[in-house]
Amino acid sequence: MRRALLAITGLAAGTTALVVLKGAPGAGQATPDVPAALAPVVPGGSAAPEPPSPTGSAPGVTPSPRASAKPTPKPSADRSAASRGGTRTRTTPAAPRTTTSAPKATTRTVTGPSVTYEYGSLQVRITLSGSRIVDATGIGLPLGGQSGQRSDDVQARYSGTSGEVVARQSANLSTVSGATYTSTAYKQSLQAALDKA
Incomplete structure (x- = not known):
């Protein structure tokens, strides 16, 4: 081009x-x-003088059409x-x-509500490019101890640019084994964020 x-x-x-x-x-x-x-x-109305006719006719006499070689x-x-x-x-x-x-898709971030569950509370923040989820992360997950371990397992499975949220493009996620309450809270906040978006 x-x-x-x-x-x-x-x-x-x-x-x-x-x-x-x-x-x-x-x-x-x-x-x-x-x-x-x-x-x-x-310009001014005067024309060039007429040359003598090749056929010998008098000036002012129009020659026959056969005698003219070229049109003017x-x-x-x-x-x-x-x-x-x-x-x-x-x-x-x-x-x-x-x-x-092509026009670039707009990127925006939507955060779901805080969901309280047995081990604490959490929120899910998603980043969308147009209508597609390109990133997800859990916010406020409990740290340390047994609860922290469950939080880390849920984050590893669901969050990030290559997590299950981006792969499935929905809140229909499989439950992380041993972290049922944390998984359920994550999915609830994620669904609310998707509804907002």
Whole structure:
């Protein structure tokens, strides 16, 4: 796509330069000799004098259609501009800009309510990109002792960017063995966070 855009831009620039150089007076091109009968009308209403007819007819007599070799061309805009001493430039429109990147999904964080259970209380915070869960973590889990061990097991299974929450994209999680109360509280807070999101 970028190569095509560069090729179009280069072609447009080259064409513009060629038109400007071609139309500029004294640009090195000789003006072709135009027969007086084909010369453009000079501004002011006077026309060039008629040359003698090749068929020998008198001036002012229109020759027959068979005698005329070429139709009289109309003066072009570039030739008439050059005869007035001005230059004429043509501009080409720029190529339209295109974007190739897709719009980025917005990332937001939603935190579920604090759920109290037999060993303490916890909350679950999820991060979403668009409508997809990309991260999850438990907050306020008990530390130390038997409760801390259960909390660590639940965090290891459910939380993180590669945890079960991200894999399943729901609160329908399997219960961690030996941490039933902590697992249930985690799933309740997670479901509430998903409902908010």
